[in-house]
Amino acid sequence: MTTVLPLSPAAADAPAVAGLVRRRRAKAGAALAGPAAMLLLVLLILPSTLVILFSLTDYGFGAASWRFVALDNYAELFADPGVLRALGNTAVYIAVVVPGSVAIGLGAALLIEGRLVLRRFYRIAFFLPVTATLVALATAWEVLLHPGFGPANLLLSALGQPKLRFLADPDIAMFTLSGIGIWQLAGFNMVLFLSGLASIPRELYDAAAVDGATRGFDRFRLVTWPMLGPTTMFVVVVTAIRGLQAFDTVAVLTRGGPAKATEVLLYAIYVEGFRYFRIGYASALTVVFLALATALTLAQARLMDRKVHYQ
Amino acid sequence: MSEPAGITLNRIEKRFGPMAVLRDITLDIRPGEFLTLVGPSGCGKSTLLRIIAGLEAQSAGSIAIAGHPVDTLGPDRRDIAMVFQNYALYPHMTVAENIATPLRLRRLAGWQRWPLAGRFGRAHAIGNEIAREVAAAAGLLGIEALLDRKPGQLSGGQRQRVALGRALVRHPRVFLMDEPLSNLDAKLRVHMRAEIARLHRRLGATFVYVTHDQTEAMTMSDRIAVMLDGQVRQIDTPAAIYRDPADHEVAAFMAQPQLNSLPVTGAGAGAVEILGARLAVRGMVPAGAKASLAFRPEECLLLDASAPQGLGATVSHIERLGAEGYAHLAVDGLPELVVARLDAERIGRIERGQAVRFLPDPERALCFDERGRRLAAVERQAA
Amino acid sequence: MIRRLLPPLASLCAHAVLLIGALVMLAPFLWMALTSFKPPAEIFTGEFQLLPSRFTLHNYVEALSASPLLRFLLNGVLVCGGILLLQLAIAIPCGYALAKLDFRGREALFGLVLLALLIPVQVPALPLYLGLARLGLLDSYPALILPWAVSAFAIFLFRQVFRRFPDEIVDAARIDGFGEIAIAFRIALPSAWPAVAAFSIFSVVAHWNDLYWPMVVVTSTELMTPPLGIAYFREGGGVDGNVGALLAGGVIITAPLVVAFLFAQRRFVQGLAFTGIR
Numbered sequence: 001m002t003t004v005l006p007l008s009p010a011a012a013d014a015p016a017v018a019g020l021v022r023r024r025r026a027k028a029g030a031a032l033a034g035p036a037a038m039l040l041l042v043l044l045i046l047p048s049t050l051v052i053l054f055s056l057t058d059y060g061f062g063a064a065s066w067r068f069v070a071l072d073n074y075a076e077l078f079a080d081p082g083v084l085r086a087l088g089n090t091a092v093y094i095a096v097v098v099p100g101s102v103a104i105g106l107g108a109a110l111l112i113e114g115r116l117v118l119r120r121f122y123r124i125a126f127f128l129p130v131t132a133t134l135v136a137l138a139t140a141w142e143v144l145l146h147p148g149f150g151p152a153n154l155l156l157s158a159l160g161q162p163k164l165r166f167l168a169d170p171d172i173a174m175f176t177l178s179g180i181g182i183w184q185l186a187g188f189n190m191v192l193f194l195s196g197l198a199s200i201p202r203e204l205y206d207a208a209a210v211d212g213a214t215r216g217f218d219r220f221r222l223v224t225w226p227m228l229g230p231t232t233m234f235v236v237v238v239t240a241i242r243g244l245q246a247f248d249t250v251a252v253l254t255r256g257g258p259a260k261a262t263e264v265l266l267y268a269i270y271v272e273g274f275r276y277f278r279i280g281y282a283s284a285l286t287v288v289f290l291a292l293a294t295a296l297t298l299a300q301a302r303l304m305d306r307k308v309h310y311q
Numbered sequence: 312m313s314e315p316a317g318i319t320l321n322r323i324e325k326r327f328g329p330m331a332v333l334r335d336i337t338l339d340i341r342p343g344e345f346l347t348l349v350g351p352s353g354c355g356k357s358t359l360l361r362i363i364a365g366l367e368a369q370s371a372g373s374i375a376i377a378g379h380p381v382d383t384l385g386p387d388r389r390d391i392a393m394v395f396q397n398y399a400l401y402p403h404m405t406v407a408e409n410i411a412t413p414l415r416l417r418r419l420a421g422w423q424r425w426p427l428a429g430r431f432g433r434a435h436a437i438g439n440e441i442a443r444e445v446a447a448a449a450g451l452l453g454i455e456a457l458l459d460r461k462p463g464q465l466s467g468g469q470r471q472r473v474a475l476g477r478a479l480v481r482h483p484r485v486f487l488m489d490e491p492l493s494n495l496d497a498k499l500r501v502h503m504r505a506e507i508a509r510l511h512r513r514l515g516a517t518f519v520y521v522t523h524d525q526t527e528a529m530t531m532s533d534r535i536a537v538m539l540d541g542q543v544r545q546i547d548t549p550a551a552i553y554r555d556p557a558d559h560e561v562a563a564f565m566a567q568p569q570l571n572s573l574p575v576t577g578a579g580a581g582a583v584e585i586l587g588a589r590l591a592v593r594g595m596v597p598a599g600a601k602a603s604l605a606f607r608p609e610e611c612l613l614l615d616a617s618a619p620q621g622l623g624a625t626v627s628h629i630e631r632l633g634a635e636g637y638a639h640l641a642v643d644g645l646p647e648l649v650v651a652r653l654d655a656e657r658i659g660r661i662e663r664g665q666a667v668r669f670l671p672d673p674e675r676a677l678c679f680d681e682r683g684r685r686l687a688a689v690e691r692q693a694a
Numbered sequence: 695m696i697r698r699l700l701p702p703l704a705s706l707c708a709h710a711v712l713l714i715g716a717l718v719m720l721a722p723f724l725w726m727a728l729t730s731f732k733p734p735a736e737i738f739t740g741e742f743q744l745l746p747s748r749f750t751l752h753n754y755v756e757a758l759s760a761s762p763l764l765r766f767l768l769n770g771v772l773v774c775g776g777i778l779l780l781q782l783a784i785a786i787p788c789g790y791a792l793a794k795l796d797f798r799g800r801e802a803l804f805g806l807v808l809l810a811l812l813i814p815v816q817v818p819a820l821p822l823y824l825g826l827a828r829l830g831l832l833d834s835y836p837a838l839i840l841p842w843a844v845s846a847f848a849i850f851l852f853r854q855v856f857r858r859f860p861d862e863i864v865d866a867a868r869i870d871g872f873g874e875i876a877i878a879f880r881i882a883l884p885s886a887w888p889a890v891a892a893f894s895i896f897s898v899v900a901h902w903n904d905l906y907w908p909m910v911v912v913t914s915t916e917l918m919t920p921p922l923g924i925a926y927f928r929e930g931g932g933v934d935g936n937v938g939a940l941l942a943g944g945v946i947i948t949a950p951l952v953v954a955f956l957f958a959q960r961r962f963v964q965g966l967a968f969t970g971i972r
Binding site (some may be wrong): 022032037039043045048051054056061102107108115121122123126127133134136137138145150170183187241244269273282283294301 | 705708709711712716717719720721722723725726729737742784785787788790791792795796797798799800803804807809810812814816817818819820821822823824825827840841843844846847874875878879883899902903905906909910920921922924927928937940941943944945947948951952955956959961962
């Protein structure tokens with residue numbers, strides 16, 4: 001069946017046809033994008049807005065009634081030593097995990113980049129923790145760090161050092177968890193750095209060689225480090241955001257203890273919201289969490305803009 | 312200014328795995344000359360340049376600069392400077408810092424290059440010295456106003472000059488350039504060609520220049536080395552290469568837009584036969600031997616359709632370029648088109664489909680044997 | 695650049711450092727795997743003993759009998775599979791529409807997607823929980839799957855991919871008579887396959903390992919996903935502090951992803967590199 005196009009030279013028809021085509025495409029577009037738009041609103045935007053609204057009330061799940069209390073929740077949480085402790089712990093976690101995993105990731109990437117032998121093995125080994133189910137590995141870590149019989153402590157006593165209660169000592173528990181965090185994230189950062197290194201134009205290294213930068217350290221300072229600027233920025237912020245979202249190891253290994261020494265922000269939110277059901281208060285905490293995450297992301301966007309070097 | 316240095320390459324070979332990229336290259340680059348390595352992509356010219364620079368090691372053979380063997384020296388110890396195709400400027404440094412880098416790396420110890428250390432004593436004095444030399448180099452290239460800008464803020468031509476500045480600030484005895492003009496637009500290229508040539512005259516250093524563009528090669532060089540398939544086919548002055556190419560491939564490479572080539576049979580001294588016509592030539596083709604007669608578009612004489620000499624053809628296509636033009640001729644009896652270059656007046660007088668006759672200029676057309684080797688000219692009386 | 699073979703000493707040092715690093719990275723895995731085969735008496739001795747004196751499956755038997763480990767794995771598959779299918783079904787068409795079709799509110803929608811990217815996934819948790827409770831859907835598969843149905847990141851990614859798809863092909867298809875929706879699924883989508891693969895890996899790994907949301911909505915053991923199941927049984931819910939069995943359970947839970955990773959490293963790394971923007 002052939003379609004014969006009506007040969008209608010009248011210019012008046014042209015806009016009409018164009019309009020028809022545009023409408024058809026617009027309809028298809030709306031149909032294809034509609035479900036996503038709706039779900040975005042319902043599953044993400046709406047709840048997030050509700051969180052902000054809840055934070056201004058004293059709503060408790062199952063309570064008989066609730067009131068609008070404006071910023072009382074915020075006043076309470078910033079005065080609550082437990083919350084401040086949680087924020088402090090989260091800050092410690094981020095402050096340890098970010099430099100640690102970024103440095104190890106960068107170091108591993110630099111070392112691996114130049115090797116030809118065993119390259120694949122190293123990449124697999126370093127990246128494996130990233131794919132692991134942290135909860136499952138938690139028990140393994142617990143055994144490794146066991147106060148009495150764990151290999152870590154056995155190693156320490158072999159070196160003549162006193163044994164440490166890695167997860168039970170309030171002074172070092174947070175650092176222990178941070179160490180596990182570094183272990184988990186270093187490989188991921190390594191991969192990001194590897195791809196950053198691969199995109200440095202080889203010509204720059206040639207120019208550096210001709211200019212006189214023959215030692216590895218000179219080349220690093222002259223070419224590698226500056227050219228990795230954007231990548232490093234990205235890695236730092238991404239790691240920081242993931243640090244902010246730390247939850248698994250706390251929930252499984254220490255449950256926030258001993259004596260809240262390892263309670264982090266997200267864990268505090270979980271406890272307040274889903275154990276005590278203080279929805280209003282937990283929402284306020286969530287808003288603080290959201291504000292921190294947004295600040296980090298925006299800081300990254302701003303810094304990337306300024307520091308990206310174009311050839 | 313230091314004494315210009317010659318470069319001697321002796322039987323250089325380079326293999327990547329089983330593939331031989333450079334074969335038995337022996338080259339003597341004279342001190343202070345401007346030598347161009349020219350050839351199509353993949354002929355190995357860039358590799359050879361990098362070997363001279365010390366950025367790659369040759370698989371066999373030796374290199375000497377100013378008489379000293381440099382095979383064991385790194386690129387920073389060979390007293391060379393290099394300008395790269397994409398300029399390779401450090402994007403995070405200002406123009407001044409880019410130009411200063413080779414001096415800083417050589418004159419300041421590691422610790423002296425840290426930001427604050429540069430204020431003290433000796434480091435400070437050296438720093439000032441370097442700043443003066445950077446200013447001098449910038450002045451030479453006319454980029455003093457750009458010293459505080461970063462490469463990202465510069466145009467292609469400006470970046471070019473910064474790359475040149477970084478190269479010449481050390482007054483090296485050898486300058487290596489790897490297709491430095493290929494990323495510039497046509498007009499800028501013409502301008503920069505003259506600038507680089509002027510720079511060469513002023514500095515007196517040895518320039519080794521790599522390009523695939525024969526115009527650059529012809530206009531800038533003291534000598535040209537034509538490279539094909541990893542070998543140097545001919546090294547001579549531009550005029551000599553134009554007049555007397557060593558073989559068919561060299562001739563074909565150095566012709567714009569193409570080299571016309573007719574299959575002919577020898578017919579005794581100074582003459583060949585093709586399609587029943589007899590053409591006078593300069594070369595000596597043994598009678599009966601198969602050869603090819605090659606001539607450039609500017610060496611093609613266009614005749615009237617009624618002329619007795621030459622070969623018959625039909626004008627298949629005309630390209631008018633304003634001051635001149637090219638006529639593509641379909642030769643009766645041959646599959647390939649012959650291209651003739653004509654001045655504006657003549658181009659205006661012919662039409663597509665017109666029957667014409669043409670003749671390769673007997674004084675300038677070249678003969679090559681079946682294997683592409685050049686057949687010598689018939690002996691002339693010594694003047 | 696001269697690929698100068700670094701003086702062998704430097705190269706050896708680099709390898710030494712890398713090997714130590716690799717060992718530290720792999721230590722928990724190795725320890726978990728090896729210890730899981732040890733007889734219970736050997737697990738907590740005073741000395742350091744790497745290899746079991748004899749390999750035994752005792753711990754595995756105990757883990758599998760004391761807890762529904764296989765059920766957990768099954769739940770993992772069901773939940774991650776369900777989430778992935780929904781995410782693809784919703785994000786791919788949206789990404790295409792944002793990239794290739796002009797409709798009212800397109801810019802606004804993209805702005806919405808960008809905004810959504812800024813919001814960490816744990817933020818909507820409370821209201822979603824309350825909503826699900828209101829609907830009586832707590833402690834069910836839909837509760838585990840539905841909240842993840844729309845992934846702003848997936849939409850962003852596929853929009854990117856489809857933007858790179860040549861407009862000319864789309865126009866040619868229109869001339870040939872394809873409808874807009876047919877073009878999206880039959881012409882453009884096949885070219886986006888690598889992105890689909892990479893995203894799938896990212897999504898599966900992220901949700902397989904997710905503890906937070908399942909912990910919030912699930913209370914019955916039949917519905918627990920792998921991380922939650924392990925967490926629950928650590929708290930004495932079934933294995934009662936039997937470390938050997940816990941480790942064996944850990945091996946069973948971790949194995950699927952590790953094995954998949956070993957087989958498809960490149961895709962894995964590609965997919966997980968997306969975790970940058972979650």
